[in-house]
Amino acid sequence: MSNTPIKMNKLRQIIRLYCQGIGIKTIHGMIDTSRNTIKKYVRLWHSLGLSQEKFNAKSDGELSVLFCTPVGKNSGSPRMKHLESLLPEICKRLKKKGGNSRYVV
Secondary structure (H helix, E strand, O other): OOOOOOOHHHHHHHHHHHHOOOOHHHHHHHHOOOHHHHHHHHHHHHHHOOOHHHHHHOOHHHHHHHHOOOOHHHOOOHHHHHHHHHHHHHHHHHHOOOHHHOOOO
16 A cells, blocks of 8 residues: 555664664565665655664654654645645536536636
């Protein structure tokens, strides 16, 4: 399933093995998680600037908040805001029957 957050015990394994100097491909074989997922979480761990000790000291709830928040919801780009403002009108027009249901931007 795409974009499903991994379990925190698996995340802890990934970071522990990565800190031991084990490569991404080897970690992939050991814990049966895709290499791209491992890269994603290792990259996120680096961007947070957490040491392994601080990472291990955090609870599963704290790690979940740090690592599993949706990225797209926080972007707030102007294009996304414009699209969201158009959605109610688009939905209203799509519900109508007949030839006027197409929406032209």
